[in-house]
Amino acid sequence: MAQAPEVQGELISPYWDVVVVGAGPAGALAAHGLATRGLHVLLIEQRRFPRWKVCGACLSPQALAALESAGLANLVAAQGGLSLQQLQLGVAGLVSPIGLGAGGILSRSRLDQALLEAAEAAGATVLMGTRAVLGAAVTGLEPNREVLLQKGTSRQSVRAKIVLIAAGLTHRAIDSEAEISTNIESHSRIGAGCLLPGEAAEIPLGVLQMAVGRRGYVGLVRIESGEINIACAFDPSMLRCGGGAAVVCQKLLAEAGFAPLPDLKEAAWQLTAALSRQSIPLAGHRLLLIGDAAGYVEPFTGEGMGWAMTSSLAAIPLVLRGKEHWDDAIEKEWRQLHRRWVTRRQISCRVLAMILRHPEISWGLHRLTGNFSSIASSMIGFMQRPALPSSRD
Numbered sequence: 001m002a003q004a005p006e007v008q009g010e011l012i013s014p015y016w017d018v019v020v021v022g023a024g025p026a027g028a029l030a031a032h033g034l035a036t037r038g039l040h041v042l043l044i045e046q047r048r049f050p051r052w053k054v055c056g057a058c059l060s061p062q063a064l065a066a067l068e069s070a071g072l073a074n075l076v077a078a079q080g081g082l083s084l085q086q087l088q089l090g091v092a093g094l095v096s097p098i099g100l101g102a103g104g105i106l107s108r109s110r111l112d113q114a115l116l117e118a119a120e121a122a123g124a125t126v127l128m129g130t131r132a133v134l135g136a137a138v139t140g141l142e143p144n145r146e147v148l149l150q151k152g153t154s155r156q157s158v159r160a161k162i163v164l165i166a167a168g169l170t171h172r173a174i175d176s177e178a179e180i181s182t183n184i185e186s187h188s189r190i191g192a193g194c195l196l197p198g199e200a201a202e203i204p205l206g207v208l209q210m211a212v213g214r215r216g217y218v219g220l221v222r223i224e225s226g227e228i229n230i231a232c233a234f235d236p237s238m239l240r241c242g243g244g245a246a247v248v249c250q251k252l253l254a255e256a257g258f259a260p261l262p263d264l265k266e267a268a269w270q271l272t273a274a275l276s277r278q279s280i281p282l283a284g285h286r287l288l289l290i291g292d293a294a295g296y297v298e299p300f301t302g303e304g305m306g307w308a309m310t311s312s313l314a315a316i317p318l319v320l321r322g323k324e325h326w327d328d329a330i331e332k333e334w335r336q337l338h339r340r341w342v343t344r345r346q347i348s349c350r351v352l353a354m355i356l357r358h359p360e361i362s363w364g365l366h367r368l369t370g371n372f373s374s375i376a377s378s379m380i381g382f383m384q385r386p387a388l389p390s391s392r393d
């Protein structure tokens with residue numbers, strides 16, 4: 001095997017109970033949970049933190065419940081996170097205030113850094129600025145999976161009893177299409193986002209403004225630094241019309257009934273890959289996919305991190321079992337658990353996104369009942385009711 005990799009100049013062990021690839025919410029929470037239970041965990045992240053990321057920065061009640069269940073209930077408040085109290089939903093020129101329950105707001109720079117530190121404090125070893133690619137399954141007396149690490153020009157490898165791929169939407173952490181392939185939905189939207197100075201918009205603390213149109217939406221929220229975080233999902237056809245993300249964003253804001261934003265063209269926009277996708281299968285030999293790496297649907301209700309962290313919690317008992325003895329039933333069980341805790345919730349999110357993609361339905365509801373706000377509030381509340389796997393699942 002290649003020479004052992006280094007952390008801050010020190011050689012690290014080439015053998016691990018678990019290697020986790022990707023230190024977003026899914027990977028960091030899984031590494032934290034497994035290290036807390038005494039496993040020898042290596043967490044690998046290709047970027048250096050803190051880093052900004054396209055995301056609405058809103059934590060759903062499910063995400064907060066997942067953190068609480070991991071013993072990290074104070075993490076959001078300790079990082080200066082805010083409570084999310086109201087959604088101002090703009091559809092076809094009508095802006096409706098919708099009361100929200102128990103959500104939070106925290107920038108991804110702070111959240112991801114804090115989760116990473118929590119994993120490290122629990123005993124996980126962290127390798128930053130290192131890209132990981134899943135290697136071969138190794139048989140013999142000590143069966144394991146190889147993970148190839150690339151840092152700059154140097155390439156090394158480590159081995160783990162189990163590998164968790166938590167590498168997000170475009171997980172180029174698995175080279176072999178023969179083992180795991182990705183189905184990307186046709187007409188899937190793509191994500192876009194940027195950060196604006198605080199004075200760019202008059203958004204009160206604790207309020208999420210959502211502009212929803214037929215061909216995309218824009219979410220605006222003031223984060224703990226006072227800056228405005230913008231996260232959008234667009235039909236790719238809108239971007240092809242020219243002008244880029246800034247122009248599309250202004251169009252959607254105007255259509256939905258919000259004031260235009262200054263200086264959008266000067267902002268440092270980032271785009272994502274196609275959002276709605278599914279990995280098939282969700283597990284392999286000594287391998288589980290968690291978080292967005294397993295599959296994702298367009299993120300209208302700000303549920304992605306909640307789904308990602310729930311999948312980490314659901315995977316922990318299987319990893320503990322598989323570390324002692326891996327059997328193929330674990331792969332099947334992961335598919336079932338993932339369907340139960342994540343895919344089903346994604347389906348209700350799709351239904352709401354579909355309704356809001358058709359402004360005439362929202363208008364119809366409004367005219368029929370005169371009270372679109374309370375209908376939308378009940379739907380969001382229903383979808384966001386937290387439910388977590390117990391240690392028996």
Ligand SMILES: Cc1cc2nc3c(=O)[nH]c(=O)nc-3n(C[C@H](O)[C@H](O)[C@H](O)COP(=O)(O)OP(=O)(O)OC[C@H]3O[C@@H](n4cnc5c(N)ncnc54)[C@H](O)[C@@H]3O)c2cc1C
Pocket residue numbers: 021022023024025026027044045046047054055056057058059060063130131132133166167168169170171172173191192193231232233272275290291292293299301302303304305306308
């Ligand atoms: C426009 C938009 C708005 C959103 N708004 C919200 C919201 O308000 N609330 C919410 O809960 N969710 C939201 N989401 C969804 C949320 O961002 C994701 O669901 C969440 O980040 C998933 O977490 P994860 O840990 O699975 O993946 P990620 O957060 O993507 O983390 C994956 C990590 O893996 C690393 N990585 C990738 N490949 C490798 C490799 N080969 N080797 C090493 N490291 C690797 C990446 O650098 C990254 O840090 C939004 C998404 C979009 C696109």
